[in-house]
Amino acid sequence: MNFRIIDIEKDKDLLIKFRKDTYIHSFGTDEGFDEIGYINRMEERVNKCPSGQLIVEEDNTPIGQIGLGIVDYCGTQIGYINLIYLLSDYRGKGLGKDLITNAENFFRDMNVSEYHLRVSSTNQRAIQLYTNSGMVKLREENKGQPVLRMKKIL
Ligand SMILES: CC(C)(COP(=O)(O)OP(=O)(O)OC[C@H]1O[C@@H](n2cnc3c(N)ncnc32)[C@H](O)[C@@H]1OP(=O)(O)O)[C@@H](O)C(=O)NCCC(=O)NCCS
Secondary structure, three states: OEEEEOOHHHHHHHHHHHHHHHHHHHHOOOOOOOHHHHHHHHHHHHHHOHHHEEEEEEOOEEEEEEEEEEEEEOOEEEEEEEEEEEOHHHOOOOHHHHHHHHHHHHHHHOOOOEEEEEEEOOOHHHHHHHHHOOOEEEEEEEOOOEEEEEEEEO
């Protein structure tokens, strides 16, 4: 498994495909997904923090994506995972755990001691991966859909 920084023009279709599939896994549908708005947000993220916006590859073929950033949370800088994604053929092989390890190394390099993410309350597989990695539920939030905010202190 290797990682490369996202190239918006080159990877646009891949980014949309991965995000739509994540919506389906999270909320059962990709209805209402705003492709243009998402690509614009991704462009901002790549410009702000390229080393956190990565395509995951195996033998130079894209198999997933990871999106990491540093955000302000109640006046403190923390790490934030925007997206963790693996194509279906690459799930259930322990690679999700490797992506979390990569995220935690990134956050340590960025000198933050805590990170958060939000996950759909019904995405049991993702919640199990995060719980196994030592994340705990902080609270329930509603972003149009019920989600859990989870956190880990590094
Ligand atoms: C979420 C994702 C990154 C997890 O990576 P993965 O390597 O496939 O994870 P695993 O298959 O090891 O599953 C993680 C844990 O959940 C368990 N699990 C799998 N399916 C499950 C289910 N339906 N319900 C509960 N637990 C489940 C696994 O047994 C494993 O726990 P274990 O290590 O204690 O046995 C990957 O499945 C994925 O990309 N899913 C689609 C996109 C997505 O939902 N992203 C998360 C958005 S927040």
